[in-house]
Amino acid sequence: MSRALQPDEELVELDAEAVRTWCARALDALGREREEIDAINVYPVADGDTGTNLYLTAEAAREAVEAVFAASEPDTAEAVRAMAHGALLGARGNSGTILAQLLRGMAAVLAEGRDGDHLARALAEASAAARQAVAHPVEGTVLTVAAAAAAGCAGGGTLLEVAARAHDGARAALEATPGQLAVLGRAGVVDAGGRGLVAVLGALVETVGGRTPDPAGTAPGAVRVLGDVRAVPAAPPACDGEAGPAYEVIYLLEAEDAAVDLLRGRLDALGDSLVVVGGDGLWNVHVHVDDAGAAVEAGIQAGRPHRIRITHFAADAATAKPSEQAERAEQAGPSGDGHGERARRAVVAVVPGEGLAGLCAEAGATTVRSRPGEPPADDDLLEAIRRAHAREVVLLPNDTELRRTAAAAAERARAEGIRVALIPTRAAVQGIAALAVHEPDRRFDEDVVAMTAAAGATRYAELAVAERRSFTSAGVCQAGDVLGLIEGDVAVIGKDLTETARTVLDRMLSAGGELVTLVVADDTPPGLAPDLEGHVRRGYLAVDTTTYHAGAGAPPLLIGVE
Template sequence: MQALDAGEVRRWAAACVQSMDAHRAAIDRINVYPVADGDTGSNLLHTLRSALEALLRAPVGERSDAGGAFAVLAKGAVTGARGNSGVIISQLLRGMAETVRDQAEVTGPLLHRALVRGAELATAAVSRPVPGTMLSVLDAAARATRLDALPEVASAAAIAAAEALDRTPEQLDVLAEAGVVDAGGRGVVVLLDALVAIIGGRPPELAAAARVSADVAAQRRPDNPLVAAREAGSDLYAYEVMYLLEQATDVAALRDALDDLGDCVSVVGDGSDLWTVHVHCNDVGAAIEAGIDVGRPRQIRVARFADAVSAEAGRFAKDRAVVAPVRGDDLAELFLAEGVAVLRVGDGETPTPYELLQVITGTGAGHVTVLPGDDGLIEIADEAAIRAVAAGQDVVVVPCASPVQALAAIAVHDPRRRAGDDVVAMAEAAAATRRGAVVVAREAAITWIGPCAADDIVGFADGEVVLIEPGPPSPDALAKAVCGVVDRMLAVGGELVTALLGRDAPAGVAETLGDYLRANRPEADLMVYRGGQSDSVVILGLE
């Protein structure tokens, strides 16, 4: 697609509502700036629904071309803007509408200019812009490219926005401490991704506009006008005041008056004679009187933050979750089948605490148990847990130096128990599981039991070298080494042997181990799984 006409603008508006509806809860959960009790996703969704419904209700003549469609969207967003994030998005749409006024279609260069103007008006709507918020994400999208092709402009804007979103924790300490990105910025990325999808013909055609409107109305929950969550601003102010203002004579004076009363002040217009006013304050009467002094307020909405439902009570979607960083695709599928949230770790890679933290917060659980499953991942798990705890989640790391210990912990996990009791049971199961491994030496080395050469087979038990089998690593030599390590581990007793077969495990090694146990250790059972790990031929566990 090389240009957006009125129909495509409408499809984008519908896609924005559908995408934001899907992401609303997740965006609400990561809203931690400046206090962790916001509803950014809900506010964005309300604002976008207002814009879409205005477009669907508008006479055909007013939305017959792209410029007219954008104008109606912007007016609807300004009228229905909810919260700071909604006000900012309304100004993005207003700036786009100003740029494409009277245009039948929106081409690539025009879209670029529209994003630039939208970002300018969005920044102007905020009294004290802060880096690391959705304004930074919008600015990055606007500055992304000056290419001519519409798909390239949209794609470059979406990519730049996503990259800027990833940088928001570097700009705002509170985001870094909580291990999240800016909630409003994530909303911007959702909108731009929807635009890229529409321009690229993905997803399939959306439902008819009337049906979209009906679905939106059916999904809407009744709002309580006396309840609000604090999306931004200082907790020194108890009320959120919003109203529409007509016939305004001195908007600058109104903004100054509201700045003296509170914070989170925005006074933004639709480009004609309608303004949306927003402020957090303690003197509700003075905020309304300030509007009366310069114009005619209507649709006045006042909400008291103290009446809002506790954010912590509604913040988490579920009670418990288990998280594990996992090496090996087969092993990851094994963990996923047990209901564990997995961070897949590639060959030779070490994840950052932030990557693991994203999985922890992404569970939406109030209590999370982390099973590192690797000596090298325990410290990373501890750091991620600290940041998650600072953001309000209850996170406990169960020390696991091997994936077989993590599997043992998962086997006794019972979400019906008290969280503390469940963690104790999982920790005890992991600690009671001895661990072993068989690897192929990549280079010569000196071990506790003697030297080994490259391609020798080395057996470990509980982190110590217990066996060296001369190379090359033939199937028979590997199977012999596996049996040798298990025999040494069983010397002090055990009832269940677990074997995780690595990517390079030879065919028949599991059968050879089973035959060995039946002949020499009939008291021990054997469980075999495909692990797919690349750093060891076989990982062994003994319970």
Template sequence: MLQALDADAVRRWAAAGVRALDADREAIDRINVYPVADGDTGTNLLHTMRSALDALVHEPADAVGAAVSALAKGAVAGARGNSGVILSQVLRGLAESWDGARTVGGTALRTALRRADELATAAVSKPVAGTVLSVLTAAADAAEECGSDLLDDVATAAVKAAAQALADTPRQLAVLAERGVVDAGGRGLLLILDALATVVAERLDSDVEHDLPPVSATKAALVHESSAFEYEVMYLLDGLADEQALRDRLAGLGDSVVVAGDGHGLWSVHVHCDDIGAAIEVGIENGRPHRITVTRFADQKARFARDRAVVAIVAGEDAAELFRAEGASVLVLRPDREPAVTDLLDVLAETGAAQVVVLPNDSELADLVAQAAEHADRDGRDVVVVPTASPVQGLAALAVHDPSRRSGDDVVAMAEAAAATRRGELVIAKREAMTWVGRCQPGDALGMIDGEVVLIEPAPADLVAAACRLVDRMLDAGGELVTVFAGADAPVGLDDELGRHLRLSHPEVELTGYPGGQPETVALIGVE
């Protein structure tokens, strides 16, 4: 077991926390009945923890203090919902306590949990017993009372106390007892604390008995329950001078007021209210609001018609029909103009899904997809990108897509299938250029593997021969299945000729051919 936490252990903890929340997201969403039964606490916690992990990935740290500080900044900037803002303060408490430290042990964890408890409680205008705050306080109390200074002992004591406090929440909050559930935010916090204890103990999986009551789909709030107010308003705020004054002003407009900072000048503001304009004006009076999001509770459960969908971006109507037949929604690229972010946003919205997996099928579309994902995310839609660089990889990913599988496992399976598919492309050179295998001239056929030119067939090119040579090169590394999309420049009968060639040269390999219709392309080839 670990004697001290370092930056690498923090990274493993953050990743484990994301995995745990992803695995339990739907269950946590189902038991979300307080303060509003809007069924999104698990989703909000997962989004916030992902934002924290992303910030750490993009801000490498070699000390535990710097690593947790990056997590806190990312969590505040990406916090979603009441529960997400509170989680950001848990991370901020650790960051403040461990500022400047390279490693920390059990004593430092004890101090940090108390600071996390103080900040999270202070961020909420009206703390209520039986919520995530009760679970956090119990964990901090147990850490302080632990008779050992060993990191593992302190972490384990905190987790066990948090589990007991979570089980007690229905006895503290009547609405939980009525629905037969525990507090959703508290359950999410327990998963994150348990992920920390698991990393400290150097276990692969949790072995702590949480003794959680079962999640009952019949008792849990599966329909929207009205809030006293109509809207949830959130925004980030720079330049805040008096957080308590802001908190008091917002409390006069509504409830569920949370004002939380990252310790570096950025604040996350959350309120349930009826007057959207007044809530934003209060922010303007106290600083510079941005990233403003407004959710109408009455629409929240109805705005997503289904849980999950897949969107594929493809060129060529033939390829588009193939992806549609496999169950994906499709953005068809037009040859006469570059795609816009709004084009992809329209398709994402048309899916009606809360979570969408996007298959870009072209590495040059990475920026566009990232921008669209950010916009969709602000609207409450979770977008996950599987980095497919070619339609052959996209089709391989779609082939293993299983909507009945846990979403995180499904995305991993799709990404692995795409990565296991080598991609090739045969095109006609438009201009003279220097390649890795020599100079090409206009009209030459260029064979590429994973984006690099590996063969040149001089003009006038025998396209069938070039395609056969390219497939042979790709099969040098092994393979059992060859998939070919015939592009707009493909000669008639290309699939048949490749099939005859493979029966002679690689009789063990199966060939599947499709009309693709990609402009300025002879063939797209995948080998699995």
């Protein structure tokens, strides 16, 4: 839904309905310009997805705003906070992450006031917040465009005057970006992220004043695309000609401010294009690195990472960095024909039952048993890494509570010369998913990326029996109640194991899924798994089900949905 203004009508204040309209129009604008923005994406990586990432980030913001309208009649503060929070959760890529921080900076001020002067302050705060979130700000990018927008309306005024001046300032700055960033000048394009921001600000002008500004790139003197820019290698001016990192790593992180400050330093040493946005305990982390596993592990040491997305930038032997070519040559052997000795690789997995230990061992993993009340220590994990007798080890803790223990064991193993990648699996079903795509003949980083992606795509749940009366996120439970935990939080309280399991499954599958994994223990009622398999078969025709037996010592039921 969007508000339509009459001719010559303009808004005096940015109320909640106006925020809703702005989100919808910004999404429409980015949708119209998406392909063109993708086409001019040459910095920081020429992967042709800036328009798509901005669109998906704006889509997440709009969906969050629509959700608060569906639940209530929000005020401006609630609407802008929903917008910012939605963008934070759904941010994609370098540009989307920066857009999320821009919206977060605006929301903090617009929650206090809705007039033109507050909008001017909001844009100034947005620019400052975005620049602070980027480890090494570069001029000629969206940061420059955002700063120009803020400067253009710094004097305040009516809502429309401020929005229009911000848009005009941003547009002028956008047209100057090829002269500030060499890679843009060589390609003959403006900055892709900056063009997206101009589209978002244009939607704001349309929302508050009823007029649609001309799209960026159509005015006289605007820089246009001069050929196939997708083939142009992107590199900062200081390192023209060098290949960039191989992977883009993005994850949400629950962590304290102090831990995030340390994380920034660790990630900055690992790669580039580092952007960390958010606050109040929830952050969105974006970085380009060669060692994706190390970037994820840094997040584990800082807090609880989730929604991990790892993208391998297209690369082949012709564009590989010398270190990558050397690694491939080593794997190919002296003759270069691929028949030389390969580095040995192993997987070490923590498992809660004998049956799962056998299953993982059959898949080639070295296992460590985790018994109720007796989690393994870092000494146990280090011993298992040594026992694997491998130069490269992938470590699967399969438990949220073991992330720090696993990180300590990995660090000790590295000190012994073993290359260790820690994948932050939070449940055994995520470990099973990761192990299923493990390919020891792949390059180590590629294997870690594939396993991390498989684990991250698996939502998990667990059924447990309450030992005593307690307060939970789903209400008060009594001793003997069946608890359905989804992603670690109590979501369902029931009396019957089967009925509770069905409810948990339905909630998980409401968000989609293609494969359900059930892991049952020795003391699980024998009819539970067949009942749930039938429930899925009847209600979700396109979903497959696989059942494993964990053996003794495991929870009554573990559920994974991929």
